[in-house]
Amino acid sequence: MNRRTPARFACLLSVVMLVASPAGARDGDDAVEGVVGPYGERPRYDEKGLTLTFPEEAKLQIGGRLHVDAGAAGLSLPGLPGAFPDNVAVRRAWIEPTLTIGKDWVIAFQYDFNDAMLPINDAFVAWKGLPDTILTLGNMKVPFSLEWLQSNNDTLFTERSLANALVPERRFGFAVGHHGQAWTAVAGVFGNAASNGVAGDGVAAAGRATWAPVMEERETLHLGVAGIYRSRSRGDADFSFSSQAEAFLFGRPFVDTGDLPGVASVSRLGAELAYRNGPFLVQAEYIRADVERFGGLPGFSFQGGYVEGSIVLNGEGRAYALTPQGGTTYATFKSVKVRDDRRVTRGGVGVFEIAARLSAIDLDDRRLRGGTERDVTLGLNWYPESNLRFVADYIHGRVRPGAAQSDALGSAPFSVDTFIGRMQLYW
Template identity: 25%
Template sequence: MSRTRIAATAIGLAGALAASQAQAQSASSSEQEIALLKQQLKMLEQKLDKLQSQTAANTAATAKAKAEAKAEAKAEARSEAKAAVASANAAVPVKAAAPASGVVVTMPNNRPTICTADEQNCIAITSRVHWDVGGYNYRPNTAFTSPQQLDSGENLRRARIGVVGKFFGDWNYALIYDFGGSSDGFGGTASAGGTPVGFLPGGGTSGVENAYLSYTGLKPFGGKMAIEAGIMDLAWTLDESTSSNDILFMERASVGLIAQNIAAGDFRSAVGTRWWNDQLWVGAYVTGPTTGAIHSASSINPPGMTEQYGATARIAGNPISGKDYSLHIGADAEWLIQPPRNLVTQAQTLTLSDRPELRIDPTSLISTGAIANVSGAQVYGVEAAGTYGPFIAQGEYYWFNVDRTANTGLPPFGAPSLKFDGGYAQVGYVLTGETHPYNPAAAAYGGIKPANPFSLTGGGWGAWEIAGRVSTMNLNDQLATAAGIAGGRQTIYTAALNWYVNNNVRFMLDYLHGDISKQQSSTSAVNAGSKFDAIAMRTQVAF
């Protein structure tokens, strides 16, 4: 019952009593009757208060019951959900993480690679094949010119296969053998004691091309560092630091090849270190003979040679770079500290030579011959390059000094040092718009990755590039003297068209025009020079 109804009932009773008193009009109503009415009113008020208290208690109890019922319902629902999840997990177990001892097989750039799940230990198969076909239109200036002809044909320039990998994250290794040089003949560009450096019986430069161990766990001065030793390709000179898979032309410029093969280049034994970050590269190595050098003391035919040793240093960097442009500069130094000595004749000689920037014919058109009494040699150079979108430009220049003060007991005696020099400049433009990326680990530019690889079904045509180069090498010094060298001066102009079919296949077409200015000897001005034109194509597969 509500408080309003109770109050109304009380008022009605009071009114009835009052009306009864009025009707009776009894003046003799006693105080007892009034007191009785007051007592009844008071009792009604107490009942009203009790009813209000009971109503409030009932409301609170009802709310509490509802809350408890709701909480119980939620708890029951959660319990049922957990039971359902547990049942599902039991029916379809959750896949656990692969154990660290598991292996993962991947194919980055189509190179088969096996790694542990934590990627700390890997081994991969690597290979490259460069097959060249070409021909010469060779024109000797006179009958005194040697050679009188160059042979056209083909050459398996490189045929390498091996493994590269790492273990425990920071130890890197490589073991690569090169079966190439099928028609290279004698082809060495720097030789000692009459035996070309890198020459193996049967011709060419076949042999162990890489067999080294490198540690990269140190990261001083905010960069990366590698300490390495073994047989390796030394990242000395900008052109040599660019992979043969990525160079613009079928062959590097002669000046770089002649310089590298004194105490650097491919197949070279070495120990040293390099440090780099995104803007700077610094490296220095102590070097020994190449893998094909004969140094057996018991060898008479061919004669054995003592082992040579030398050193290289290079500093280069990419100080200016952006999304579509970059600038590279650098400097190089090389020292032949101890030339090899012929163990039979005691001669210490050095030969500087190169073929005309093509390897179809093994004949060198410029050569110093065997320089006698060589006690050492030094090469100093500068390098520069840059890119702007699909455009790339690159050039290097080198100065050579050959000391002839070795005490061999053989003439000539006390001959002055020889000085040679040479350089090249080249440009390239990718017609399809791709850019040569910069590789800080080698301080050189990488190859083109086609945005639309060639596909008959997909409609892509790969990447197309045109390039041009002019190079010069002067191997003449102290002409008109008996101690002089008439090695000749070579200038070659090259035009190239490169088709990057995809990341692994490339076709190269080169046209060369060469002019060799040479006299018969240092004391004879008889013209022994020549001119030539050549065209060649390379089929390249690499991964």
């Protein structure tokens, strides 16, 4: 970290508090009341960002998110390379315009200025003209894994669990979602990510179904199953699994299969369980991935899972959201809400949440040594404002590195202790 970093972060923190608490936006419905644009649009600025409401039942919301991480890590074996290339880094810098037309159409787009490889996140058109049904075309999350479908603004920790390495990134495709009073079902067909040109990773069929046998205002029991089958051709891009030990700042993954040769298909199965009672939430998942290869060569099987829990110490628990605006993010838990009287800018202390997680991944199978890892994470979340969050995580991991990382990390097991902090602003 250079000498200018503290000054830069002091300046950044001032800007963050200004954006997180726009006084005019919070004191009334309109931050710019009485202002009308050239097309009749009426602007409003609040914790959801800048919203333009047009006379013809159209609304444009311009949101975004900024996640900045800082941390340190230590490895138990001497002689291993430094864990973090940088101790401070921007994790995400998104702009997120969403256009809603009437009651039936939603056009969403997310662009990450910090990701040179996959900058396009959500980029879809959704139609809601049929009862309890959403049709979506574009780049979106494949319907798989409760943890993955939750927004990264809402996850309990700075990063998702080790098991998330077995979940595909967003892909371009078509999805149909339907829901009842306590159940959801989503299915779709997907190619590659939009940033990768849609082609080059085969074609996948995916589906997820959830049921909440208990779904009250303060109590929810969630059950879910999901599956993906992806068929690939010999000319498709390389395929692999790897995990960066639940911290973005690590310079390399600790467990890594390396490029798997001749992958003909990949099947994934996932099971979900979650229970919420007031301020208490616990959720768990198990994921299995099976790889088949061309020419009758032996395939591979990998697995991972986690169990995590949280308690909101001085506020309401996380709400359960059955349906999204568009896309595939059905049946997820949202972020902690901050009442006006608890906001720091209104004389409160914010809302505090403590969390713990145990997660594991196993990328070893037959003669392939991709590595194994077990992590225990303790976390503290502070929400001083409704769209501002500070996260502090301690992660203790036990790693047996994969062969793909043996040149840098060797083959002996080691432990890693990581401290990660995040400033998270979203609007």
